[in-house]
Amino acid sequence: MNHQEVTIHQPLEAHVRAIKAAGIAISLVRCVPAPLKSIADQVVRAASSVPANISEGHGRSGRDRTHHWRIAYVSAKEVDVHLQLLLKAGAIDYSRTHEALDLFDSVRAMTWRLIHPKE
Numbered sequence: 026m027n028h029q030e031v032t033i034h035q036p037l038e039a040h041v042r043a044i045k046a047a048g049i050a051i052s053l054v055r056c057v058p059a060p061l062k063s064i065a066d067q068v069v070r071a072a073s074s075v076p077a078n079i080s081e082g083h084g085r086s087g088r089d090r091t092h093h094w095r096i097a098y099v100s101a102k103e104v105d106v107h108l109q110l111l112l113k114a115g116a117i118d119y120s121r122t123h124e125a126l127d128l129f130d131s132v133r134a135m136t137w138r139l140i141h142p143k144e
Contacts (some may be wrong), residue, residue, distance in 0.1 A: 026130045027063050032143055037079060037083055037135075037139075038135060039079050039097075039132050039135035039136055039139065040076055040079045040080055041077040041137070042128050042132050043075045043076035043097070043101070043129075043132045044076045044130075045128055046072070046075070046101075046104075046125050046128035046129045046132060047072040047073055047075055047076055047104075049121055049128070050068050050069075050072040050086055050104055050108060050125045050129075051068070051069055051072055051073070052106070052144065053111075053117045053118060053121055053122060053123075053125065054068045054069065054117065055112065057075045057116045058113060058116060061111060061114060061116050064107050064110055064111055065107075065111070067103070067107050068104055068107045068108060068111070071101075071103040071107065072100075072102045072104045074096065074097070074100040075097050075099075075101045075129070075132060076097075077093065078093040078096040078100065079093070079094065079097045079132075079136065079139075080099035082091045082094040082097065082139070089094065089104075091139075091140055092138050094139045095140055096137050097132075097136050098133055098136040098137060098140065100132065101129045101132050101133045102133065103138065104125075104129055105126060105129055105130075108122050108125060108126060109126070
């Protein structure tokens with residue numbers, strides 16, 4: 026009897042959290058004042074890069090996979106800095122920002138484990 030294995034790809038929890046974090050971050054910067062728009066644009070680019078690279082890495086193998094997860098990790102660090110700058114400038118909401126920062130922190134921790142599975 027021939028048994029074929031059926032693989033169902035479960036979404037990575039890091040990806041699920043990254044989508045949520047990116048959604049919050051992007052919504053936070055939608056109404057940033059004009060002098061801070063360049064920082065807000067950076068938030069949108071970096072935040073959207075996190076789940077995109079986690080997802081792309083999940084579909085790859087070997088060094089290519091790790092490369093995408095490293096990009097996701099660094100982009101999550103970048104979003105953190107930009108959100109903190111906008112928060113200090115008084116341009117975005119405190120509690121929602123901290124929700125996004127906490128989510129991105131957990132995404133970085135999970136992505137670190139994906140990049141360094143044996144440590």
